[in-house]
Amino acid sequence: MSETKVAARGLEGIVAAQTAISHVDGQNGRLYYRGISIHELAEKSTFEETTALLWYGKLPTRTQLERFQQKFIANRKLPDPIISILFALPKTTSPMSALRTAVSSLGPFDAAEAQYSDNSLESNVANSIRLTASMPTIVAAWERIRKGMWPIHPRDDLSHSANFLYMLTGEVPSQTAARMIDIALILHADHSLNASTFAARITASTLSNLHSAVVSAIGTLKGSLHGGANEQVMRMLLEIGDVDRVEQYMRGALAAKKKIPGFGHRVYKVDDPRAAWLHKLSQQVAEDCGNLRWYAISERVREYMQSQVSLPVNVDFYSASLYYTVGVPVEIFTPLFAVSRVAGWTAHVYEQLSDNRLIRPSAEYIGPIDVQYTPLDERS
Numbered sequence: 001m002s003e004t005k006v007a008a009r010g011l012e013g014i015v016a017a018q019t020a021i022s023h024v025d026g027q028n029g030r031l032y033y034r035g036i037s038i039h040e041l042a043e044k045s046t047f048e049e050t051t052a053l054l055w056y057g058k059l060p061t062r063t064q065l066e067r068f069q070q071k072f073i074a075n076r077k078l079p080d081p082i083i084s085i086l087f088a089l090p091k092t093t094s095p096m097s098a099l100r101t102a103v104s105s106l107g108p109f110d111a112a113e114a115q116y117s118d119n120s121l122e123s124n125v126a127n128s129i130r131l132t133a134s135m136p137t138i139v140a141a142w143e144r145i146r147k148g149m150w151p152i153h154p155r156d157d158l159s160h161s162a163n164f165l166y167m168l169t170g171e172v173p174s175q176t177a178a179r180m181i182d183i184a185l186i187l188h189a190d191h192s193l194n195a196s197t198f199a200a201r202i203t204a205s206t207l208s209n210l211h212s213a214v215v216s217a218i219g220t221l222k223g224s225l226h227g228g229a230n231e232q233v234m235r236m237l238l239e240i241g242d243v244d245r246v247e248q249y250m251r252g253a254l255a256a257k258k259k260i261p262g263f264g265h266r267v268y269k270v271d272d273p274r275a276a277w278l279h280k281l282s283q284q285v286a287e288d289c290g291n292l293r294w295y296a297i298s299e300r301v302r303e304y305m306q307s308q309v310s311l312p313v314n315v316d317f318y319s320a321s322l323y324y325t326v327g328v329p330v331e332i333f334t335p336l337f338a339v340s341r342v343a344g345w346t347a348h349v350y351e352q353l354s355d356n357r358l359i360r361p362s363a364e365y366i367g368p369i370d371v372q373y374t375p376l377d378e379r380s
Contacts, residue, residue, distance in 0.1 A: 012266065016359070017201065021054060021347050022190040026267035029312075031274065033190060034058065042277050047160050047185040048072060051132060051343040054190055055125065055350065075133035076154035076163065078102075079109050083141065083151060091146045095335045096222040098142040100215055103131065107211035119207060121350060127210045128346035135342055136160065139335040140167035161185055164339065169327060176288055177326050180281045181336075184319060187274040188337055190344030192267075196220040196227065200345040204352040205359040217345045218338055227334040227341075232261035233320035234330045237297050246300040254308060262317030263305055271312045278318035285325050294321040 008014050023032045031038040034053050041050055052060045052068050060068060085105050089098055110127055141151035152167045162178035165171075173181075191197070200217040204210070221227035240249045253260060265272060286295035298321045302313060323333055 010266075011361075016198065016361075017193055017352075019192060019348070019351060020057070021344065021351060022192050024192045024267050026265070027269055029268060029270040029273050031191070038187065038273055039277070041186050042183050045186060047182050047189070047340070047343075050186045050189055054343050054347040055128065071129050072133040072160060073156045075130045076137055076156075078134055078137050078141065079106075082106060082109070082138070086138075086142055086145050086151075089142075089145075091148075093142075093146070094222075095139065095142055095146075095331050096218065096227075096338070098146075099135070099138055099335050099338060100218045100222070102138045102142070103135070103211060103218060104215045106131070106134070107209065110211070119209065119353060121353070124210045124346070124350060124353070128342075128349075131211070131214060131346070132342050133160075135339045136164035137167060139332060139339060140164060143168060143329065143332055164336075165326070168332070173326075177285070180285055180322065180326060183277060183281060184322065184336075185340040187277055187315065188319075188340035190341070190347065194226070195223075196341065197345055197348050201348050201352045202359045204349040205356055207353075207356070210346065210349055213349050214342060214345055217341070221334065221338055221341065227337045229261050229314075230316040230319050230323070230333045230337065231330055233316050234294075234324050234333065236261060237294055237301070237320060237324075238330075240297055240301070243293075243296045243300050246297060247304060250301060250304045250308075260301075260305060260311075262301075262314060262320070263309075263311040265312060265314045268312050268314065272314045274315040275313045275318055278315065278322055279313075282318045282322040282325070285322055289325055291325055294324055297321075 021034065023030075023035075025031070033041060033050065034057055036053070036059075041053075045053075048069050049060065049065055052065065082102055082105055086098060086102060089101065093101075110130065137151075137154050144151050152170055154163050154167055158166055158172070159178060159182065161182035162173055165173040165178060165181060193201075196217040199220040200213040203213040203216040224232060240246055250260075282295050282298065286292045298318060302317070305311065320333065323336065324330065328336060
């Protein structure tokens, strides 16, 4: 007699792949990239160096890092037709949809992608550099276009994070603001087999190309239960509006059984280790800017939640007040997540293709069997 298989809702608890890229220790609240603690990387590394670590498996030498950074700089500019495509989109297009469209459109401009069949590691790394370098340009360009302004060309004398803020606002950011965004990019770069990464690996497993895998990931990240959660946190803070309204709002929300964004996680049973850094950064930028409003509301919300329910704080909670205080519009929160996570998505594509097998899980059929076909004229 065959063994009955029970479906796991949301694939919870199912091991779907082996990976050496990142490790999430949910019981103890730890996260590692290639074996290095996220705390060490946030303190000592840069996004460019962390990306090299994820792609190549080890930290680069000084010379290797300098060459890597130069490749990033050389690939920041978008082809003119991509800018034209962005201008052609309705101004109501969401930033994540615009990003997905632009990334998809970039594929044919890449010589290797145009050949349809070059899925070599060398080709995919080159494509990854172009995508990772140019995604901040896409996000910043669309933010300005949708608001009736011209995009700002990237500069070659700024870091990845500083250049993003410059293209977004037209002003060179302070070293503090650029470093805070840089740390946030490091913290979001990879997180094992999350939904968008799994989507990228599924697409890669079919031997489709890297651009298609990243487009799949972007479409998955767009959802409010994944990348869109940080936007929901900020919209909640804006709705509360004042620290004195926190208790009234939270009491009503919990009584109505509303899900409070920024709390709870599928994997972490304790506070997300990334949240500790974002908490500190949110406080620091609030104090530096002289605007403690959103940080203070966040703190009061957390205090109230912890007095009522036992849910850990996740990565989305403090990233909201940090981004908003730095000057990133709410609609750009999730695209900024993608600007970081593309480093992890592409690393997982390499890993998937290194020992590929088509990802094709089974399903438990629960419908009827042997239903008779009813002729069209006899159906009611």
